[in-house]
Amino acid sequence: MTSYDGARARTLRLEARIGIEDLATAAGVSPNTVRSAESGHHQPRPRVADAIARALGVDLSELTPLKTVLTLRDARCRLGLSQAEMAARIGVVRQMVSQVERGVSGVRSPRTWAAAYGLTATQWAGAQKASRDLVRQKVAAQAHRRREQHLRGDST
Structure with missing residues (x-):
């Protein structure tokens, strides 16, 4: 989840005068998980x-502010769902959700997928494009790094 605001979670925890260990216990996670988040x-x-948000007594959206460009993964995470849970909601296998979120696969029924992600058809199309563009940017950056390493003669 790229949009989780750990600093906001910490501020809310401190304002509520809750220790890390107590928050971890309430959320059912380890203190190291809370620290890391x-x-x-x-x-x-x-x-x-979602567990941390509930333990803090706030909606998950409080800890996941909207970005200007929402990806499908962001939309799913804002619902507090894993890929497997989203797949069950749509009636497909988890790998299909992964492929769609990475822009590798398209879908036959965008309206069904949009509804499952809590988006309108227009929002779905924008999030799907943002997801595809993000993957393309990552692949291009990796290829650029490999070319640079090759030119420098690095073996790693």
């Missing part, structure tokens, strides 16, 4: 982000 070193899984 708050520090921004790791993005928590949707289930963990």
